[in-house]
Amino acid sequence: MHPLRLLRELLRATPFRWALLVAAAFAVCTLVLFGFFYWQTCMYVTANIDGAIMEEASLIAGDPPNEGHHEVLEAIAQRLRDDPRRIKLAGLFAPNSERIAGNVEALPAGLPLDGSAHATSLMRITAGDREPQTVRAVGIRLTSGDVLLIGRDAQEVRWTAAIVGRALALGLLPATCLALLAGAWLSLRAKRRIEVMRRQASRIVSGGLQERLPIRRTRDPLDRLGAIVNRMLDEIEALVRALAGVGEDIAHDIRTPLTRVRATLERGRDQARTLGELQALNDRAIAGLDQSLAIVTALLRISEIDNEQRLTALAPVKLTEIVQEVGELYDPIAEDKGVTLRVETADRTPVIGDRDLLFEAVANLVDNAVKFTPAGGAVRISLLPGGDGPIIRVADTGPGIDPADREAVTRRFYRADKSRGTQGVGLGLSLVAAIVKRHDFTLVISVGPGCVVDLACRAARVASTRAIGSPPLAVSLPLGGSVHLGMSSPAGASVPAEVSVPLRARHLPVQ
Amino acid sequence: MTALGDRGYRSERASSGTAGLDRARGGAGDGPWDLLVVDRMLPGLDGLAVIEALRGDNIMTPALVLSALGAVNDRIRGLRAGGDDYLAKPFALGELMARLEALLRRPAAPRETILRVGQLELDLLARLAHRGHRELELLPREFQLLEYMMRREGQVLTRAMLLEHVWNYRFVPQTNLVDVHIGRLRRKLDGPNETPMILSVRGVGFMLHAPA
Numbered sequence: 001m002h003p004l005r006l007l008r009e010l011l012r013a014t015p016f017r018w019a020l021l022v023a024a025a026f027a028v029c030t031l032v033l034f035g036f037f038y039w040q041t042c043m044y045v046t047a048n049i050d051g052a053i054m055e056e057a058s059l060i061a062g063d064p065p066n067e068g069h070h071e072v073l074e075a076i077a078q079r080l081r082d083d084p085r086r087i088k089l090a091g092l093f094a095p096n097s098e099r100i101a102g103n104v105e106a107l108p109a110g111l112p113l114d115g116s117a118h119a120t121s122l123m124r125i126t127a128g129d130r131e132p133q134t135v136r137a138v139g140i141r142l143t144s145g146d147v148l149l150i151g152r153d154a155q156e157v158r159w160t161a162a163i164v165g166r167a168l169a170l171g172l173l174p175a176t177c178l179a180l181l182a183g184a185w186l187s188l189r190a191k192r193r194i195e196v197m198r199r200q201a202s203r204i205v206s207g208g209l210q211e212r213l214p215i216r217r218t219r220d221p222l223d224r225l226g227a228i229v230n231r232m233l234d235e236i237e238a239l240v241r242a243l244a245g246v247g248e249d250i251a252h253d254i255r256t257p258l259t260r261v262r263a264t265l266e267r268g269r270d271q272a273r274t275l276g277e278l279q280a281l282n283d284r285a286i287a288g289l290d291q292s293l294a295i296v297t298a299l300l301r302i303s304e305i306d307n308e309q310r311l312t313a314l315a316p317v318k319l320t321e322i323v324q325e326v327g328e329l330y331d332p333i334a335e336d337k338g339v340t341l342r343v344e345t346a347d348r349t350p351v352i353g354d355r356d357l358l359f360e361a362v363a364n365l366v367d368n369a370v371k372f373t374p375a376g377g378a379v380r381i382s383l384l385p386g387g388d389g390p391i392i393r394v395a396d397t398g399p400g401i402d403p404a405d406r407e408a409v410t411r412r413f414y415r416a417d418k419s420r421g422t423q424g425v426g427l428g429l430s431l432v433a434a435i436v437k438r439h440d441f442t443l444v445i446s447v448g449p450g451c452v453v454d455l456a457c458r459a460a461r462v463a464s465t466r467a468i469g470s471p472p473l474a475v476s477l478p479l480g481g482s483v484h485l486g487m488s489s490p491a492g493a494s495v496p497a498e499v500s501v502p503l504r505a506r507h508l509p510v511q
Numbered sequence: 512m513t514a515l516g517d518r519g520y521r522s523e524r525a526s527s528g529t530a531g532l533d534r535a536r537g538g539a540g541d542g543p544w545d546l547l548v549v550d551r552m553l554p555g556l557d558g559l560a561v562i563e564a565l566r567g568d569n570i571m572t573p574a575l576v577l578s579a580l581g582a583v584n585d586r587i588r589g590l591r592a593g594g595d596d597y598l599a600k601p602f603a604l605g606e607l608m609a610r611l612e613a614l615l616r617r618p619a620a621p622r623e624t625i626l627r628v629g630q631l632e633l634d635l636l637a638r639l640a641h642r643g644h645r646e647l648e649l650l651p652r653e654f655q656l657l658e659y660m661m662r663r664e665g666q667v668l669t670r671a672m673l674l675e676h677v678w679n680y681r682f683v684p685q686t687n688l689v690d691v692h693i694g695r696l697r698r699k700l701d702g703p704n705e706t707p708m709i710l711s712v713r714g715v716g717f718m719l720h721a722p723a
Contacts, residue, residue, distance in 0.1 A: 286714065293601060304584075328652060329678070332691045359680070 019183015050117035057150040089151035261288035338375035372398035389459030528556025551578035559592040566593035605715030629721030660719040669716035
């Protein structure tokens with residue numbers, strides 16, 4: 001990549017902007033820190049100078065006091081002699097401010113004569129040279145009325161400032177550069193990872209659903225995000241595969257009756273000699289088409305139940321009514337077939353649900369039971385008290401469901417081989433499973449003699465506090481030889497609590 | 512259209528929602544119409560919008576909504592918009608005809624408390640059924656079934672119509688439930704040597720008629 005373009009890219013990258021920001025913040029912090037150092041050092045140096053000159057001044061001025069000019073002049077001369085760096089100042093002035101001795105041209109105006117150190121500026125004179133200086137100085141009025149001035153150049157403070165400044169220049173610049181470089185490196189690295197993810201994502205978008213985003217085993221946000229995306233992809237891939245499987249099943253199960261229809265129509269065209277024969281074959285073709293249509297209708301119904309965001313007609317449902325009504329509906333059919341149909345209702349706990357859907361579920365279970373029970377057998381519909389709520393049990397004396405087939409029967413289109421000859425589209429139990437799943441109830445298929453299907457509902461009290469959504473369907477096959485179609489806790493769309501709670505309060509006395 | 516013509520009805524076709532609405536209002540100088548068949552998905556204007564507009568104009572011509580959308584909610588939406596019946600595609604021609612005729616011959620306001628078809632007499636208040644002097648012992652659901660059929664004497668009633676209106680079921684059971692229940696009612700209705708009153712219409716449904 002061209003360096004300029006790289007730079008432009010870099011400036012555009014959010015991570016790099018962050019690096020810049022961090023570097024700037026770092027520089028400001030350093031400046032503040034150095035300022036503090038400078039201030040503290042100046043204070044310290046000034047205090048040192050002040051201490052020294054104040055001590056010297058009081059030494060010269062007092063002890064013993066009033067001994068005349070001689071000692072004072074001697075002391076001043078002594079002080080000024082030993083000054084290679086030209087920083088020491090001393091002066092004695094008459095009460096009328098006339099200079100008596102020392103290297104200070106005049107008493108600075110405004111210097112308080114209180115024996116404390118003050119900042120001031122004055123004119124230094126050495127062998128005819130006049131030199132303005134900024135100093136710390138102490139002024140004391142002696143008992144004789146003369147004024148003693150002791151001072152010291154403040155250049156040490158300036159030096160300190162210079163040292164601090166140099167250190168700042170030497171330290172801040174490289175550190176900022178380092179911060180920028182580190183930021184650039186980090187941002188480039190992140191950009192590379194994002195680039196890899198982007199490329200991988202576009203591969204996935206263009207159909208490579210088995211591809212996954214690269215993840216390192218760290219817990220940084222990018223990895224966590226990638227992990228979430230990968231989990232999502234797992235789910236989507238599984239769904240797509242399931243969908244493809246369903247598609248094949250549909251194609252197969254619809255093709256079978258359609259092939260028969262085609263053969264029938266062909267035979268009619270070639271072989272029918274009378275109108276009656278043709279009509280008979282025509283009727284058979286129509287029946288075949290109706291069967292295909294029934295499959296499509298049932299499929300649409302299942303996906304309607306599956307995809308409905310929430311159950312619309314949610315209300316307290318009396319299962320006893322449903323069970324009795326289904327019994328009444330199927331009694332004539334059972335009787336015609338020579339099967340005894342018995343209804344027992346031992347539990348009256350109401351549940352929250354969609355009455356029509358629950359009716360459809362129970363009707364389908366009974367439909368299946370009656371269909372697969374041979375003449376002379378019996379079907380029993382019972383409403384039993386269970387752990388979480390009532391259980392609707394449909395038991396028959398039919399062939400039962402082979403353990404190997406029990407999970408499969410709730411899948412769309414599955415029909416155990418031994419029942420291939422029976423009328424129906426093989427979607428009954430899938431429909432029941434879909435309805436049960438929508439209600440967050442449980443469906444358990446087990447062996448009695450014959451087949452026993454338990455539809456475990458949740459009592460209204462429990463159901464009303466739980467959201468009814470579309471929880472993932474988990475199927476396990478324990479050793480006991482029964483299939484549990486269990487639902488994990490719901491995660492999908494929920495029914496607002498305000499809907500179910502007042503209903504419960506109004507219609508359902510707590511039982 | 513051909514099937515309607517075969518049965519002696521005059522029918523006209525509008526090729527878009529707006530044109531249909533116009534003609535249903537009598538805009539083309541034809542009409543008034545006895546019945547409308549409205550498709551959900553129309554070019555120009557949605558079928559339900561057509562019906563809603565008509566009902567807004569206080570035009571109460573019975574309307575049957577045809578749609579490829581068969582989901583329960585679509586059905587409810589269709590009926591709520593002012594449609595009188597709803598039929599999902601694909602449908603059998605017999606089903607459509609039966610429903611159209613049911614709409615054309617809507618039963619009179621159910622004020623009568625005693626229904627009579629031939630020798631058959633149904634006392635809705637006393638919940639008693641008689642054929643001639645013979646009292647029929649009917650289960651509550653059979654009574655409802657007979658009432659529904661007597662109110663629509665001479666009309667073909669399809670299995671789906673019976674399920675919808677007598678049992679209030681929206682689902683289509685896999686077994687021939689209706690046939691079995693009709694069979695029972697038939698055995699109770701027709702004594703030995705009596706003329707059968709419930710006829711099977713091949714491929715479509717059933718019809719109650721008074722024997723001549």
